[in-house]
Amino acid sequence: MKILITNDDGVYSPGILELAEVASEFGDVRIVAPDVEQSSMGHAVTATRPLSYKKTHIGDFDAYRVNGTPADCVSLGSFHWEKVDVVLSGINLGPNLGNSMWHSGTLAGAKQAALLGIKGIAFSTPTQSGEYDFSKMRPYIWKAIDYLISEKGPKLVNVNLPYEPKGIVWTRQSVRQYDGLVKPSEDPMGRKHFWFTVVPLENPEEGTDRYAIRNNLVSMTPLRLDLTDEEQLKKLKGMDLFN
Structure with missing residues (x-):
C-alpha cells in the first residue's frame, strides 16, 4: 500500500513524523x-506561480517539501508517486472541529x-504547551488508520484526537456556532x-465532534465533497422562477 502524508503545519512538524511512523x-x-x-489556508491551490518539489530529510522517510499549500502537496505528491x-493529513497541532x-x-x-x-483522512489534536507527547494517542491513531484505510472505511474522514483518549466514536460536524473572532x-x-x-x-451538542x-x-466524522443542500433543492425545484 502507498501512503502519502501531508499537513499544513509544515514538513518539519512533530505531528507529521508521528503520523508517518504509525x-x-x-x-x-x-x-x-x-x-x-x-495553517488555515483552506483548499487554496497555487495557480499564479511555479512550485518546487525538493527532497528533504524527515526521520527515515522519503520526504519532499513544497513551496505551496497542502492541496498543492497532495497534487504534486500523487503526480510524482503513481497509484x-x-x-x-496531519497530525495537525490544533483541533479541526465544527466550522473550522x-x-x-x-x-x-x-x-x-x-x-x-x-x-x-485528516488527523488533528488540541494544542499543547511544551513538546508534544503523542504516546497516549498512538494506539488510537493506529486503530483509526487500521479501520479507515480498509475497504469498509469511508472515502473522506476528519479525525480529532484528545490528549488522553478513552475510546473512538463516529460523530457529526458541530455547526451550531462559529468560533472565529x-x-x-x-x-x-x-x-x-x-x-x-x-x-x-x-455546551457542545451530543453526538458532535466537539x-x-x-x-x-x-x-x-465521515464527510462528502458534494455541498448541495438536497432538502432546499427539492423545495426550490417546485418553484417557477423564470416565467
Whole structure:
C-alpha cells in the first residue's frame, strides 16, 4: 500500500513524523508537505506561480517539501508517486472541529485526495504547551488508520484526537456556532492591526465532534465533497422562477 502524508503545519512538524511512523506499519510511506506553515489556508491551490518539489530529510522517510499549500502537496505528491492508495493529513497541532473544517488546511489535504479519487483522512489534536507527547494517542491513531484505510472505511474522514483518549466514536460536524473572532491590536508604533483567532465554544451538542473531544473520545466524522443542500433543492425545484 502507498501512503502519502501531508499537513499544513509544515514538513518539519512533530505531528507529521508521528503520523508517518504509525502509518509505516501499514505500507510504504512518502511525506510531501509545505516548506513553511500553511495553517488555515483552506483548499487554496497555487495557480499564479511555479512550485518546487525538493527532497528533504524527515526521520527515515522519503520526504519532499513544497513551496505551496497542502492541496498543492497532495497534487504534486500523487503526480510524482503513481497509484497512491491513501492520503493521510496531519497530525495537525490544533483541533479541526465544527466550522473550522471550512478553512482547515489539514482537512484540505484529505479533500484534495478525495477530489483525485484517493481516500483521504485528516488527523488533528488540541494544542499543547511544551513538546508534544503523542504516546497516549498512538494506539488510537493506529486503530483509526487500521479501520479507515480498509475497504469498509469511508472515502473522506476528519479525525480529532484528545490528549488522553478513552475510546473512538463516529460523530457529526458541530455547526451550531462559529468560533472565529477578530481581535484588534496595535504594534509598538501605535499602528492598528488585527488578529484572527478563535473563542472556546461551550455546551457542545451530543453526538458532535466537539462533544467527543470534550469527553476525551476520538472523533471520526465521515464527510462528502458534494455541498448541495438536497432538502432546499427539492423545495426550490417546485418553484417557477423564470416565467
